[in-house]
Amino acid sequence: MxxxxxxxxxxxxxxxxxxxxxxxxxxxxxxxxxxxxxxxxxxxxxxxxxxxxxxxxxxxxxxxxxxxxxxxxxxxxxxxxxxxxxxxxxxxxxxxxxxxxxxxxxxxxxxxxxxxxxxxxxxxxxxxxxxxxxxxxxxxxxxxxxxxxxxxxxxVDSKVMVTEKDISDYYNQNRRLFVKDPEKILTGAIIMIMSENPSPDEITMMKLKSLRIYNELKKGTSFDAMVELYSEDPSKGKNGIIGEFRRGELVPELDKKLFGLREGEISEPIWVKEGIFILKHVRSLKETYVPVRDAREHIKATLLKERRETRYRTWIKSLWERSKIIIY
CATH class of the missing domain: 1.10.4030.10 (Porin chaperone SurA, peptide-binding domain)
Known part of the structure; x- marks a missing residue:
């Protein structure tokens, strides 16, 4: 009880x-x-x-x-x-x-x-x-x-209560409030770096090169092998892994494409200021949540405050209704 x-x-x-x-x-x-x-x-x-x-x-x-x-x-x-x-x-x-x-x-x-x-x-x-x-x-x-x-x-206070079920229900209905670590994607990339002032011929050659790489990947060639052959970034030594990214951490062009990929899927070439990226969604790292036991006191305080305010306003309304008030 x-x-x-x-x-x-x-x-x-x-x-x-x-x-x-x-x-x-x-x-x-x-x-x-x-x-x-x-x-x-x-x-x-x-x-x-x-x-x-x-x-x-x-x-x-x-x-x-x-x-x-x-x-x-x-x-x-x-x-x-x-x-x-x-x-x-x-x-x-x-x-x-x-x-x-x-x-x-x-x-x-x-x-x-x-x-x-x-x-x-x-x-x-x-x-x-x-x-x-x-x-x-x-x-x-x-x-x-x-x-x-x-x-x-x-x-008011003596008539306000919060049960363990109330706390559990609030936690389950408001899970987004208790995200500890948002979803991240372990990301691989083949990166072709563009010079500071590329000529039209250089741009054309990079475009053709990126399309050839992408076509090879579509045929089933290993991503790691293509990283080894073509990537121009230091991440090449780590099989092209460039990190774990939350939504919004990469530049918009890369972020939008990465978070539109399914796990294991590879993007078409993406042009950004620094050059051309071909991304791989290596693995999804699901978001984690603050355990309900750690959020318990915060939830309890929140519910007590909300219910106290509701109870207080109801009580005050009843006092107004039973009283004679004149404002000059």
Whole structure:
């Protein structure tokens, strides 16, 4: 029986390295935003979520999550939508009387300090520099960031699972994504090198010579023997073997012809800048794949991400449908 994601794959709040980092970044302009709001008088309401106002100052604070320069002085619909969704999640948490203990907050802070090599004193100084004392910060963290993470874990992460069959099916249906070494062809060639500035007579003689060689090969003369007699390339000493080639590695004229040959087949003469080639498809080296056992974790992460996003959007849609939203 496959284990549920909340049992085997669940990430604790303390394992989220970005959680407290974001909360600290948000605080960077917290005091400044409060000052702007107070100076301007009553804060402008830009939306309501179940009767609760969403203000312009809250929107500016939320912008710190994704500070897009061209929307700093406007209310961007997509960003406002995300803010409303966050508010919907908080409302749902309150309805369920979902709480976070002081121990959860303390543990999250300790984990953050340890990961970032911060002493408790240095961490508190950072909070103070942003316009809050530690107790205010803990309350804000508890009421917003951690509650959102916890209810999202409950409604989304805990309901997402990936089985071994899912992993196997994905691997088999997407084999091209796991090619380790593409198909190659062991290639032989008879090469007749053309001089830098050939005369018309030289070109004619080379053409006739290449056709004679090709006709001999068609009659069944050994390719190796013709290499020995006529090839002008150092590969002559290796029975004409010029290497193993993937599709696209040779110049287009040679590549197209080589990959159109069956194994053991020989091409007609091919003219290129360097001279004339007669190619032989000696042996196909089939493509190899990353074993499914080595791709397992990557596939699992991919499927979890896709399914989490689908589950999250479905859940958020249901919250919108059950709520009263007004946007001004």
């Amino acid at each position: 496959p284990s549920r994601h909340d049992q085997s794959e669940h990430r604790s709040l303390s394992s989220r390295p970005g959680l407290l980092f974001f909360s600290l970044v948000v605080l960077c302009c917290f005091a400044c935003l409060k000052g702007v709001s107070n100076a301007a008088g009553e804060d402008r309401i830009i939306a309501e979520v179940n009767g609760e106002a969403v203000t312009d100052a809250e929107y500016r604070l939320f912008l710190l999550k994704d500070p897009t320069p061209d929307v700093r002085n406007t209310v961007d619909e997509k960003i406002l939508t995300r803010l409303i969704e966050e508010r919907l999640i908080l409302h749902e948490a309150k309805k369920r009387r979902m709480t976070v203990s002081d121990n959860d907050v303390e543990q999250s802070i300790r984990d953050f300090q340890q990961r970032n090599s911060l002493s408790p004193q240095a961490f508190e100084k950072t909070i103070n520099d942003k316009g809050m004392d530690l107790s205010q910060y803990k309350k804000w963290l508890k009421d917003n960031i951690i509650v959102i993470a916890r209810i999202t874990d409950s409604e």
